[in-house]
Amino acid sequence: MNLLLVDDEEMTRQGLIENIDFESIGIHNIKDCKNGKDALLAVKAFTPDILLTDIRMPKMTGIELAKEIHQIFPDCRIVFMSGYSDKEYLIEALKLKAVDYVEKPIVLEKISDTLKKAADEVLKSRSTSKITENADKVIKSTSHILKSELALVLTKPKFDNNKFINLVSLTNFEILATFYVITVVFKICDADVSIARETLTEITESILGEEKNDAIYTFKGDDAFVVTFCFKNKASVDARCVVNFANSLLEKANIKMFCSIGNAYPVESAYNSYQDATINLVAGFYKGYGKIVSVDLGNQTYDFDLSKIQAFEKCLIGKDRETAIHILKSIASDLKNYPATLNAASKNYFCKMALLIVNLKEEYNIKSDKEYAENILEVIFKFKTLDEIVDELIKEIDGFFACINIDSENNIVFKIKQYVKENYTHQLLSVSEISDYLGLNMSYACKIFRMRTGTTISRYITNYRIIESKKLLLLHNIAIRDIAVMVGFQNSNYFGKVFKKIEGMQPKEYRNKNML
Template identity: 25%
Template sequence: MVKVFLVEDEKFVREGIKNEIDWNSYGFDFVGEAADGELALPLIELKRPDILITDIKMPFMDGLELGRIVKEKFPDMVIIFLSGYDDFDYAQKAIHIGACEYLLKPISKEKLLSVLKKVKTIIKSKSDNNISNATIENIELDIKKFDTSSFNKGRLRDFIITGERSDVENFVEDYIDTMGGQLKSLIFRQYVIMDAFIESNNFFDKSSADKEELGNKFGSMEAFDMAVTDIHMMKNYLLNLLNFMIEKRDQLTGSHYSFILNKAKDFVEKNYMNADISLNTVAEYIGLSPTYFSTIFKQELGVNFIDYLTQTRINEAKRLLRATDKRISDIALEVGYRDQHYFSSAFKKYQKDTPKAYRENKNEK
């Protein structure tokens, strides 16, 4: 019997996995469960399971930390991680730990059983030594620690912002080609698909109909499972997703850039009072490189970012100087300047007057 241990902090999920499978009839021995990694570790050391199924995000000791410790102590133990797609950035870390599978919740009984049967084949083959090493290597394609450090997370996002529908197919072909043999791994295909969906999902406001449509078409478990079946299905998913996103982008904006520039301007409007706001922080929020963001900002708005930020701050300072009796040093802090002298210098540059003189001119509108 192949021994299985389960770690999951959500009781109803844990109970569901434990009780819905007739473990013995499939050749498994369910040897224990725990609600977090801290409680699980001593039990795992005692029971020595062949397979560890663990949620990746839990209180106290999470699945990643548990996985690291388990792999150090028991290198041959097979780890299956469970996670929601909002946590899919953990997939890269899971791959480096040596995860066998990375399954998205909610996970069906059939899907989990399919994975468990495959893992059992690997375990039994190694212990019985009854098949060739080449066969084992083929079965273990998904267990290899593929290097995801070269995966360019921003490339697809940039294409959604600037790409043309006529270029989608060429982009997807090249995007897939650059990943090469890594795509033999189911985990890596899951990583690519979920990154594409999450990047697309981030383009829409939480309550928008477009976000809901995106989720219905591309965000279901059925869509994900089909997309990661093989490289051909992954390619189809990416083609359809990018065509959908570019169509929505053009409907929303009427141009390639106005959508992200509106997000940038809105971010400045809400954060100009923070002295640490900069081109880099806004570019990171938008999801572009600082150089690229700076270029399109100046190109589309006719003013560089720093001038736009400064003018936003000066406009608010002018309002406060006219409408309140706050001290100039306090107004400087309120609009994002730690140094009153620097504030006065910036104010004079844009307004051709000092803050004090501006305030004294009661007739200025």
């Protein structure tokens, strides 16, 4: 049921929206406007069942607005609000057959009761049958709305038997308390929701009409389409027809969606079927779009092995593209066997792989999208399926290898950095040793490194040693003199001088400051 709320005071509008339990009244959609002119524009795309409006407003009074709305939507119930006791307004309100007139300051209980009264009138009006072409259209539209509300009732944690019975009688939909239900939930991903809703409604009507299945459906939230199948008893439950429907809708709709099917439950426990399906929708991340998630996901989760990330890094450093991609795909393939694994845990794991590529690009001095690199975690987490993440990482891997194959100078810089990383602990590590290892002329190696990084190889070695020493200084159980040797300095005195020159303080001061 739709409510159009019009008041020039934003505080009043927000106060009503936030403090009234509209769901319990039967109102599921609310459109609020600050004046009558805006309201008339809004109803071009919004059909109000109830108009709740202030009387005295700029541009157009509530009475004038109500007259316009009554012309367009003669069945719309009208409730007026006003801080003034104006007899002329009251007379006009009576002429428009307003449901009630609520005085300001507003008492929430009073206005809730009034809206409930209006909602009841709307429901009663919808159930009235007129043998005219126009009435037939209204009844057909109303029946659809009521069936949608009935389907919505079956997704609530607390089963409202009175509302259920009332809606069943109004819709003439055959469903009794002895029936069993199975709920199917579709999650709409990456689509225009309004277009998706129209498409899903049309195709669902077509499939249900062809198959002669007893089912009702509704939309819940922005992206959930819920279809509830009804069976006369437990013995007549036909899960196969539900699966066939789901597959048919996924195929014909051509919309990116996840789909999950709940177990069969008695009508009064319909929420359990809805909950089964909703909870298991998370496995759509592993299944992918257009696939049905079964109820039994198991409880085993994937064991994230960091050694695979290390192997992946080794392949990147060793320029083994094929094996790097094979490792990535095999991890993804294994993950699909453990759909109970938290999506966030999987995304975090792949973030580590993505960061490896970003960091290696930096070490190679490969120019990359700075904003992309800084937001790589957000990039990975925005993807809704595992396959999308794998495709993104393969694209990054290919970009990485394309750059290092083209730029030999960046390759030299990377190899120098990698050699320092692996040998910085050796006290005699020198530029000459590194040049010999790479098979390069020493002056050429120094020139390329400085040109690409802005620093010398010797200074890079020293800075790298200081960086590693800072990590060790945070550990209480290692003496500073031992740390000096561990990172490649000949003695602690020289280590102290170099450390102070770079960090502005002695190693001991750094330790005391950062261990607090």
